[in-house]
Amino acid sequence: xxxxxxxxxxxxxxxxxxxxxxxxxxxxxxxxVPILFxxxxxxxxxxxxxxxxxxxxxxDGHGRKSVYCVETMGGKDRLLSQGRDQRICxxxxxxxxxxxTDSVFTENVGFCRCSLLKVAQGRWLMAMAAKAxxxxxxxxxxxxxxxxxxxxxxxxxxxxxxxxxxxxxxxxSQPVLLAGYEDGSVVLWNLSMGKALSQLVxxxxxxxxxxxxxxxxxGISGSSEKVLSIWSLNELQNLQVYKTHELVxxxxxxxxxxxxxxxxxxxxxxxxxxxxxxxxxxxxxVLDYHTATVHCVAFSDHKNPSERLLAAGSKDHRIxxxxxxxxx
Amino acid sequence: VxxxxxxxxxxxxxxxxxxxxxxxxxxxxxxxxxxxxxxTDLTKSDCIWQRICWRLVECVPDRWMEAVVxxxxxxxxxxxxxxxxxxxxxxxxxxxxxxxxxKVLLLQYCHTTAVLQNLLGYLYLDSLRRALLIKVLQELxxxxxxxxxxxxxxxxQQQYISKAILICLSHLKEPxxxxxxxxxxxxxxxGVKCHLDSNLPQIRRLGMIVAESxxxxxxxxxxxxxxxxxxxxxxxxxxxxxxxxxPFCVVPSxxxxxxxxxxxxxxxxxxxxxxxxxxxxxxMPDEELDAELDSDDDLIPYDMSEDKELKSKAPVYIRxxxxxxxxxxxxxxxxxxxxxxxxxxxxxxxATREVSVELAKILxxxxxxxxxxxxxxxxxxxQVAVLxxxxxxxxxYLTSQFYSLNYSLRQRVDILDxxxxxAQELSYPKSHGKTKNSGAQKPCIQLLPGSxxxxxxxxxVDERIKSKTRRFASGQSQVELASGPNEFNxxxxxxxxxxxxxxxxxxxxxxxxxxxxxxxxxxxxxxxxLMYLAVNTxxxxxxxxxxxxxxWALRFHTDSxxxxxxxxxxxxxxxxxxxxxxxxxxxEELLETQSWIGDVVEKDPDGDCRRLALxxxxxxxxxxxxxKTVPS
Numbered sequence: 001x002x003x004x005x006x007x008x009x010x011x012x013x014x015x016x017x018x019x020x021x022x023x024x025x026x027x028x029x030x031x032x033v034p035i036l037f038x039x040x041x042x043x044x045x046x047x048x049x050x051x052x053x054x055x056x057x058x059x060d061g062h063g064r065k066s067v068y069c070v071e072t073m074g075g076k077d078r079l080l081s082q083g084r085d086q087r088i089c090x091x092x093x094x095x096x097x098x099x100x101t102d103s104v105f106t107e108n109v110g111f112c113r114c115s116l117l118k119v120a121q122g123r124w125l126m127a128m129a130a131k132a133x134x135x136x137x138x139x140x141x142x143x144x145x146x147x148x149x150x151x152x153x154x155x156x157x158x159x160x161x162x163x164x165x166x167x168x169x170x171x172x173s174q175p176v177l178l179a180g181y182e183d184g185s186v187v188l189w190n191l192s193m194g195k196a197l198s199q200l201v202x203x204x205x206x207x208x209x210x211x212x213x214x215x216x217x218x219g220i221s222g223s224s225e226k227v228l229s230i231w232s233l234n235e236l237q238n239l240q241v242y243k244t245h246e247l248v249x250x251x252x253x254x255x256x257x258x259x260x261x262x263x264x265x266x267x268x269x270x271x272x273x274x275x276x277x278x279x280x281x282x283x284x285x286v287l288d289y290h291t292a293t294v295h296c297v298a299f300s301d302h303k304n305p306s307e308r309l310l311a312a313g314s315k316d317h318r319i320x321x322x323x324x325x326x327x328x
Numbered sequence: 329v330x331x332x333x334x335x336x337x338x339x340x341x342x343x344x345x346x347x348x349x350x351x352x353x354x355x356x357x358x359x360x361x362x363x364x365x366x367x368t369d370l371t372k373s374d375c376i377w378q379r380i381c382w383r384l385v386e387c388v389p390d391r392w393m394e395a396v397v398x399x400x401x402x403x404x405x406x407x408x409x410x411x412x413x414x415x416x417x418x419x420x421x422x423x424x425x426x427x428x429x430x431k432v433l434l435l436q437y438c439h440t441t442a443v444l445q446n447l448l449g450y451l452y453l454d455s456l457r458r459a460l461l462i463k464v465l466q467e468l469x470x471x472x473x474x475x476x477x478x479x480x481x482x483x484x485q486q487q488y489i490s491k492a493i494l495i496c497l498s499h500l501k502e503p504x505x506x507x508x509x510x511x512x513x514x515x516x517x518x519g520v521k522c523h524l525d526s527n528l529p530q531i532r533r534l535g536m537i538v539a540e541s542x543x544x545x546x547x548x549x550x551x552x553x554x555x556x557x558x559x560x561x562x563x564x565x566x567x568x569x570x571x572x573x574x575p576f577c578v579v580p581s582x583x584x585x586x587x588x589x590x591x592x593x594x595x596x597x598x599x600x601x602x603x604x605x606x607x608x609x610x611x612m613p614d615e616e617l618d619a620e621l622d623s624d625d626d627l628i629p630y631d632m633s634e635d636k637e638l639k640s641k642a643p644v645y646i647r648x649x650x651x652x653x654x655x656x657x658x659x660x661x662x663x664x665x666x667x668x669x670x671x672x673x674x675x676x677x678x679a680t681r682e683v684s685v686e687l688a689k690i691l692x693x694x695x696x697x698x699x700x701x702x703x704x705x706x707x708x709x710x711q712v713a714v715l716x717x718x719x720x721x722x723x724x725y726l727t728s729q730f731y732s733l734n735y736s737l738r739q740r741v742d743i744l745d746x747x748x749x750x751a752q753e754l755s756y757p758k759s760h761g762k763t764k765n766s767g768a769q770k771p772c773i774q775l776l777p778g779s780x781x782x783x784x785x786x787x788x789v790d791e792r793i794k795s796k797t798r799r800f801a802s803g804q805s806q807v808e809l810a811s812g813p814n815e816f817n818x819x820x821x822x823x824x825x826x827x828x829x830x831x832x833x834x835x836x837x838x839x840x841x842x843x844x845x846x847x848x849x850x851x852x853x854x855x856x857x858l859m860y861l862a863v864n865t866x867x868x869x870x871x872x873x874x875x876x877x878x879x880w881a882l883r884f885h886t887d888s889x890x891x892x893x894x895x896x897x898x899x900x901x902x903x904x905x906x907x908x909x910x911x912x913x914x915x916e917e918l919l920e921t922q923s924w925i926g927d928v929v930e931k932d933p934d935g936d937c938r939r940l941a942l943x944x945x946x947x948x949x950x951x952x953x954x955x956k957t958v959p960s
Contacts, residue, residue, distance in 0.1 A: 002629060002631035003631055004631050008631070248635055249637055249638045262627065270638045277627050284627055284629045284630065288634065299385075
């Protein structure tokens, strides 16, 4: 007898706008509180205190244009946010400050969330969609120097880049980029040479979101159709389709794999969050709480496994926090 | 009978006489069962024997010729054998020709298909006789195409003639068809019209099959006529007649047990292959099972049964439904509304009553906007729901629309069906729960007792009469069903009388007594059912009287479907109206009807009509018996 799915542990209300992006920062020690950052359509970034479940601060840095990506850079004191005002802002939040220390003008009017990768202490790589239609630019932060620009070959017709993921196998190796495009294909890019290593057509519709597990060299992508595509990277750096999983309703906005690589969560257009086991893509739960499209899901980075949380932000202005599969 | 072969010029006329006399006395079977096989063998290769055989039959006197020829035609195992035995008898002898070309084909219809095959094949096999075949075909087509024959001859005869036509067509080759192509075409056009006009589906289908076959024969290149009809055994059998198998393969020269052996050998092979496929299949799942065992079992899935497809919501209020159905461009919403309408109507009777007539109007005119499965049924159920929720105004509206201008036949028939289904629902006690939808197409035929096999009617009639007698000592009876007031009581009149009112007033687009006899047939059946359902209501006597008068006015209608309906009406009256009322208020009508029914039993060409009439007579007999047993 299967149990009915659990209810959210708590629900954060107060954004009064569509929630587009979420990021946890719960790794720090006492007396620091666990924090959740959320970016909304009204241009605010809310800093949620997960003890009191209230907003501690609201950051206004994008001129009331929608914020569609927030990422922490090594702790809760440094934050990166990306908005529809074509800017990427770097924030300094230490000791109660709320200042934008730097910003990058991307000149890109799309929705592609940027991807961050820490390559060395104090040095980051950031991949973002560039000004030209099909291009992706990789910058080094905080120096803002361009590392490379990845242009697909002429006639490839990939369309806009929709989602990006920078990763490296371990600390010393070459960083590579996985990019999902409008035509439904996922491309693996080599950054040092600026060339595409492999391209795989995973979907018939644009790739809305992807995530990658570098240990198993396996990734998953979701699109506006009913199919989730799981693909793998073999030794020759080639992408191959591993399996597909058909969903009940079409449309996925976000996919994220939990840091312990045991489960993954998808945010659906059908208002539901689905949990799968990552090893075999076994469907584990369907969390049906929201009353509108779920735009983003994020797993927390708690040091203590039993405290781990899953957050989902939706068009219905609410953020639901779930505690699920925390025993393993 | 043993003949002495060799040169002797013997006279066989004596033998012919004997043969004829025996046949005319009805002993065809005995003598021909010996004679025909013997002659078949003898005449197989021997010309002399063939000539002897021909002389034999030619010398049979005319007055016995029919019996002999018929016997031969029935006994011969194939057309070629018949040809050997009879020779050109039909050309030489007038009586034989009459029997073969006219009597067997047009005046009788009791013979089997094999006989027809023999006869027509025989006619084809010789060039002298072929002309006769063409003449036969033309006469058959004339009969097939005549509208009075279609209306008045029994369906069995029509099937027989159709079979004969198909067999003739199967024999004729190009040159012969060339010569009579024009005639074939004209007869086909006329015939198709009469057949499609009929109300009985069997006749329509016969017409379609024959017309298709004729068309395929005359238009060998180019577009061919193609109808849509239900393929069942009868249709397939008829179509198989179009193809002639050569006589060699037909006759099984192997003795029967050899054939059985072969069949037996085929079976074990099939079984073996089945077994093999079964053993192959289980191997696969085992492998898969092994692989699955070492997955992440420590993660137990939650219950995901609620995870279903997201559908666009249907409106929750009746007035919203009306808006969506009349105006909305959103097809998803329209679809969802159509699907949800019936349950909404039933859940909100008060709200429905406010807008019932409007809703009925919308539903009557509702056309299929997108391709929904079961649209007709959904619409009909919604209409029934509206009608049962608010019977009187909606019935008034529907019955008035039935006789209005500019409705299609489908809509008028729809109205009748909806009235019947709603009446059925209203008259059943509520504890029965959902009324069974006994097939939306023909609620009429199934409800009436005795419309199925003729053996059952007696039992059903008896049951019906038994159920009307009161039992005082019930003993260990079954649980009493909860009873409720009969809701049909108050509205039966509203359903019934408006329908019966204007049937003889023709409108420009709708003439019940003229061309639209299909609708008249349905109307009559509907009235029969409404009458039957009105049992135990207050208005039943008045309804019975009106119905008997209606039947009286239409009793000589030419369409057999209408007549069947009229007889069902009489059954309903006899069963529905309480006996005392029948005998007090309707004696004259009953007597007149009884004499008419007696006529129908004897003279009506349609088998179903005769059966229903017989049943009615029995009901009347039972009434009389009841009278006698009850002390007055």
